Amino acid sequence: MLSKKTKYGLKALTFLAKIKDREPIQIAEIAKHENISQKFLESILLTLRRNGLLGSKKGKGGGYYLIKEPEDILMTTVMRVLEGPIAMVPCVSLNFYEKCDDCPDEEACSVHKLMLQIRDNALDVYKNNTLADLL
Amino acid sequence: MLSKKTKYGLKALTFLAKIKDREPIQIAEIAKHENISQKFLESILLTLRRNGLLGSKKGKGGGYYLIKEPEDILMTTVMRVLEGPIAMVPCVSLNFYEKCDDCPDEEACSVHKLMLQIRDNALDVYKNNTLADLL
DNA sequence: TGAATACCCTATTAAATCGATGGGATAATT
DNA sequence: AATTATCCCATCGATTTAATAGGGTATTCA
Numbered sequence: 517m518l519s520k521k522t523k524y525g526l527k528a529l530t531f532l533a534k535i536k537d538r539e540p541i542q543i544a545e546i547a548k549h550e551n552i553s554q555k556f557l558e559s560i561l562l563t564l565r566r567n568g569l570l571g572s573k574k575g576k577g578g579g580y581y582l583i584k585e586p587e588d589i590l591m592t593t594v595m596r597v598l599e600g601p602i603a604m605v606p607c608v609s610l611n612f613y614e615k616c617d618d619c620p621d622e623e624a625c626s627v628h629k630l631m632l633q634i635r636d637n638a639l640d641v642y643k644n645n646t647l648a649d650l651l
Numbered sequence: 652m653l654s655k656k657t658k659y660g661l662k663a664l665t666f667l668a669k670i671k672d673r674e675p676i677q678i679a680e681i682a683k684h685e686n687i688s689q690k691f692l693e694s695i696l697l698t699l700r701r702n703g704l705l706g707s708k709k710g711k712g713g714g715y716y717l718i719k720e721p722e723d724i725l726m727t728t729v730m731r732v733l734e735g736p737i738a739m740v741p742c743v744s745l746n747f748y749e750k751c752d753d754c755p756d757e758e759a760c761s762v763h764k765l766m767l768q769i770r771d772n773a774l775d776v777y778k779n780n781t782l783a784d785l786l
Numbered sequence: 787t788g789a790a791t792a793c794c795c796t797a798t799t800a801a802a803t804c805g806a807t808g809g810g811a812t813a814a815t816t
Numbered sequence: 817a818a819t820t821a822t823c824c825c826a827t828c829g830a831t832t833t834a835a836t837a838g839g840g841t842a843t844t845c846a
Contacts, residue, residue, distance in 0.1 A: 523740070526765070542820095542821070551753040551754075573821090575821060578822060618686040627653070627662060634773055638772065641765075641769055655833080655834065688834080690837080694794095709794090712791085713793070
């Protein structure tokens with residue numbers, strides 16, 4: 517299942533992508549427009565900013581804004597930041613690889629074989645979609 | 652993330668697929684060979700049996716065995732039985748469809764658009780793999 | 787026929803994760 | 817200085833997951 521964190525994060529990003537001149541938008545406005553708990557959205561936007569996807573401005577007239585053009589924001593990046601590993605099993609993960617402690621031979625493992633294909637296909641989709649493609 | 656239930660279930664199925672003459676294999680033997688908690692595996696094999704993927708025989712010399720040929724067991728079936736919906740969001744699920752209560756327009760939703768592609772690609776993989784392909 | 791074997795079922799638990807919330811500190815405008 | 821809005825910490829309830837325990841029931845074989 518896709519977490520609400522990722523879902524909300526994607527919605528917020530697409531909302532911000534539609535704003536002209538990259539004018540800062542307040543959390544409250546995004547939350548209201550997308551039906552998201554404001555406090556929860558707050559923490560999501562924060563992690564997006566910490567990972568270089570958003571910029572922020574404090575004080576009056578402040579808010580969040582896109583830091584890059586939607587065409588330059590890959591879904592692989594967004595998904596890894598919000599949802600974590602793209603692979604369903606650590607032993608087929610490119611960025612978060614981890615060996616299974618119960619599995620003696622990775623090459624012979626049927627789960628490994630299947631999940632490798634799933635990862636490759638998911639990766640293809642995320643690589644071929646930028647934020648601009650979702651508008 | 653792939654649940655251990657699914658992971659163990661897949662391993663058990665591939666183990667049973669290698670048994671000649673579909674001779675019944677005891678839970679304890681599968682658990683030991685695949686490093687799985689026996690009691691946990693017990694419940695997994697039970698659901699596989701209830702969903703027509705395995706047969707069982709009680710009493711001495713009993714155990715579990717494949718009920719169909721590995722070539723005839725699609726991964727779509729296995730995944731739906733063990734892991735549940737293939738889609739990451741209910742609003743793009745074929746077998747478990749559900750409307751998002753926070754999303755006014757499904758067609759305009761960016762999450763929907765992206766997750767639809769992910770589902771299609773995953774489905775393609777699962778459709779093109781039988782249990783025999785994992786051996 | 788009876789005892790051993792092995793499936794079948796329910797309930798419980800510990801740990802982890804998720805979604806959400808509250809309170810207050812910090813920074814930037816006016 | 818006062819207002820405004822981001823920033824950050826800490827917690828909380830609900831749910832799910834993985835595993836365990838214990839006993840019931842059906843089947844087989846001697």
